[in-house]
Each structure stands twice: as C-alpha cells, then as structure tokens.
Amino acid sequence: MRHDSRLSRMLHVLIHMDRHEGAATSETIAAMLNTNPVVVRRTMAGLREKGYVRSEKGHGGGWRLGRPLSEMTLLDIYEAVGEPAVFAVGPACDQPSCLVEQAVNAALSDAFEEAEKLLLTRFGKVTLADIARDFDARMARHPALAAHAGTGWHS
Template sequence: MTRATLPALTIAAHALAWIGLYQRQGHEVATSEQIAASANTNPVVIRRLLGELRRSGLVESRRGVGAGWSLAREPGSMTLLDVYEAVEPGPLFAMHRTTPDQGCVVGHGIQPAMQDIYEGIEETVRQELGRVTLEDVLRDVLGAPR
C-alpha cells in the first residue's frame, strides 16, 4: 500500500472499542491519555483521530472538569466502514505522483488499468468493513463468540 490507511483505521477502531468497554464498566468518559496508553501511542495521535471521529458523529467530547471522550452512538450501530470513512476519506490506493510519459504505451495505459483494479478492491473492502460493527470488534476483543 502507498499510504498508512490500515494503521489509522486500526488505531481508530482500538480507541472506539476501548471507549466502548470503558463506558460499559460504568465510566462516562475516557481521556486520550488512557486510550493512548492502551494503543501504545502518543495522546496527540489519539486526539487527532478522535477529532476526525467527532466530526463524523461517532464520538463526543466533554471539556472542563470531567473532560474526555464518549461514544456518540451504540457500538452495534457503528460499522468499521463508518470509522474508515471518518479517518481515511481518500482512496485506498494512490496513483503516480506525476503523470507518466503519455508517449509510452505503458505510461499511457497504466493508470486506467490500475484504476479499474483499485476500484474493485476498494469496493470489496468497503463491503467487508460495512458488515462489521464496533460491537462485533468488541465481542472479538473480549473473546466472546459471535
């Protein structure tokens, strides 16, 4: 892959699952520091992803005393496609950074050929992500059967 798409999706899913479990344990909000410790990353990374998830309506934030993050929707109504679209709105695969030599038969035809392939892969990925809810992920994390 040419971009870090899946790590962003994975870290965002990790954060959402962590918040979901934390809320089930009776806590109202989780801090980015708590989530970052679980993901073994910097809280700034978590805050950036949570900001994108907030703009997409997947999480809510609270400021001031008791500041933190909570899920804006039930885990069963949130798919991995929702998460993917929130943190990675662009295509999964990218083309050349500059236009290939259009006078060359390969340079002229490579982008249309690859674009068709990439669109098929992207559609398959989107369908699969749309089938899995955050509830499914949390269930798998906790080792419960589906």
C-alpha cells in the same frame, strides 16, 4: 512503505470505550495506544465531526461514545479518519500524455478500483459490535489475559 494505522487505532479505542465507565481522557487513551495525547485528539477529531464520539472539557471531561457500537461500521470509521489512500502502489503520473502510460494506468486502475470496492463494501458490513463480540469470544478462551495493565483498561 509504512502504513497508516489510524483506522486500526480508532477501532481499538472505540471498543475499549464501550467497555469503560465514564469518560476517557486523551492522556489515558494515549497510554493505552502507546502514543501521545495530541495524536489522540487529532485523530479523534474526525470521529467527533461524524458524531461517533463526543468530547467534554474540564474536570471529569474526556471522550465518550456518541452512539452504540452496533451503529458504527468499519467503513464509517475509515471515512471518519479521512479516507486515507487504501493502496500503497499506484501510478507514476496521474494525467500522462503518453498513450502507453495511459493504457498502463487504465489496467491498474481497473484492478485497484475493483479491489477497493470489494474492501469498502466489506467494511460497510462489519460493525464494531461484531468485533466486540469476537473480543468476547477471545476473552472466554483466554481469561487470564489482561493487557494495558495499570492503565485502567481491561483487555
């Protein structure tokens, strides 16, 4: 099943924005993500509501961080993009009348809830500043790399 890449994309953008002077327009961000400006606005809207980014219209407008990366966790961004379903596997029916199906759902739910809890707990412990630090380390090892060529973004 195809996955939801909104979380991944927003993390990518936020870290670039931290290293970027001035506001970034939806068009610039879209070029970086190989997508469309409207998709960027749509997804960033969730982050704006929570205060992780701000947007401004008009000349010199665009998107800016609303707080430092050290004050955003993976969990925050996951929630801001709409808390998409974590799992691609699930029950055939949510309120089954069949007792066998109820027992099956109970067994699966137990396992899935435990795994989800672990995942989200871990998400809550990782800040975007942590990821940015990892990026710095990668940059130090591969100083020649410069992706997003011509888009105004450093890699």
